[in-house]
Amino acid sequence: MKKLLGAVASVAIVAATQVAADGITIGLSVDQLFESRVAVNNGIHAEAQDRGYDVIEVVADGDAQQQNAQIQSLIAQGVDAILVCAVDQNTIERALIAAKRAGIPVVAYDRDLPDSTVVQSFVGPDSLVDGRLAGEYTAAALAAYEGQINIVELIGALNDQNGIDRSLGFREGIASLENVNIIEVPTDWASDRALSGTQNAFQATPDIAAVFAATDTHIPAVETVLTDLGRLVPVGEEGHVVITGVNGSRDGYDAVMSGTADAFVVMGTEATGRTGVDLVARILAGETVERTNYVGGHLYTAADAEANAAKIWGAPK
Structure with missing residues (x-):
């Protein structure tokens, strides 16, 4: 996949230095930025904003060890929950276990971690x-x-x-x-x-x-x-x-x-991102959620792609 660089990537990242004293703060741990990942992340930020949540986003740039350290940092900052798209499950599982010990729920998105003992729910493409x-x-x-x-x-x-x-x-x-x-x-x-x-x-x-x-x-x-x-x-x-x-x-x-x-x-990128935040909200509210949640895609041809451009995340807007 193409790596997304420069201004587009910077727009997608919400900078934050500390957890808000009031309300909910989600730690968003991202494997790396490319177009479809940014589209999902934008859905996360949009849903969080609608709910009045804060988001601290960290990007590992494809480095599993860096992602492990970034998750540890999110734990230290006291986030209420973590949404993670993992570079490598085996490397970050240690950090996810630390999150569990700190009472921080973890939801995986876009890339499932089926063998994780920590992840409570997953949302991603079918x-x-x-x-x-x-x-x-x-x-x-x-x-x-x-x-x-x-x-x-x-x-x-x-x-x-x-x-x-x-x-x-x-x-x-x-x-x-x-x-x-x-x-x-x-x-x-x-x-x-x-x-x-x-x-x-x-x-x-x-x-x-x-x-x-x-x-x-x-x-x-x-x-x-x-x-x-x-x-x-x-x-x-x-x-x-x-x-x-x-x-x-x-x-x-x-x-x-x-x-x-x-x-x-x-792929339903925005729906995936919004569902991730909804799962976090429900877990924090004490609800039981499904372990696996799929967002199905839709096939388009030249006969219907232009008419449905608003539903296609990569189409010109």
């Missing part, structure tokens, strides 16, 4: 369903395809449940197709790896019918490869390579609207 939606679209688009169906799958990080579930869901979605050959391209969410891996896949197997990108921010890499090969054919025309992805970024939106990509599944 990545299994999101991947399945893309797979079902691909299966329908290739239903009349004859011969072996070669599909490139740009896989996200294999240590990230979202990446794992998107892959599983996609494969469930294409299960109706016969004679499928999946060409796996691990990317670890990195665009350069998506580019080189796609190049290698097309060189080794020229007759590729479709590409699934675990994040639609990798679709430009696919466009580059197809352009270089003279195979960037618009949707609906003979020779078109079916392209789908999951996320909801501007890259995905532009590719669908230009006719390069067929469809993309848009």
Whole structure:
């Protein structure tokens, strides 16, 4: 995924030096900032503001040890609850245990920590369903395809449940197709790896019918490869390579609207952020909440993406 830098990142971060004497303060521990993460965080800040809560946000920049130290700092500042998107569960579990000992509830968002003994609840995308939606679209688009169906799958990080579930869901979605050959391209969410891996896949197997990108921010890499090969054919025309992805970024939106990509599944980023704060509020009020809470995505094509731009976090506003 693309790292978000500069002014946009600074707008997303709410600076705070001390916990408010009155009211509720949430410690927001973020793995790193990129577009979709910022969109979720903006939902957190919006819901917190609506409720009159304060937020102290810390960003680990992908450093698990730094996130561990930042969580310890939030505990020392006396936050009432912690919302966390973890870099690595094993590293921060020590800090989360410290939060539990201090009586501070922990809610995970966007990336679950299923093995944690501390996390009371999780909210995030239903990545299994999101991947399945893309797979079902691909299966329908290739239903009349004859011969072996070669599909490139740009896989996200294999240590990230979202990446794992998107892959599983996609494969469930294409299960109706016969004679499928999946060409796996691990990317670890990195665009350069998506580019080189796609190049290698097309060189080794020229007759590729479709590409699934675990994040639609990798679709430009696919466009580059197809352009270089003279195979960037618009949707609906003979020779078109079916392209789908999951996320909801501007890259995905532009590719669908230009006719390069067929469809993309848009995550409910704002709803995820707002639900995270709602879970915190309910836990602090002594309510029992569900351990796992999913926010499903929605698949859009060129036929309905522009009309629903307000619901697509990466679309131009």
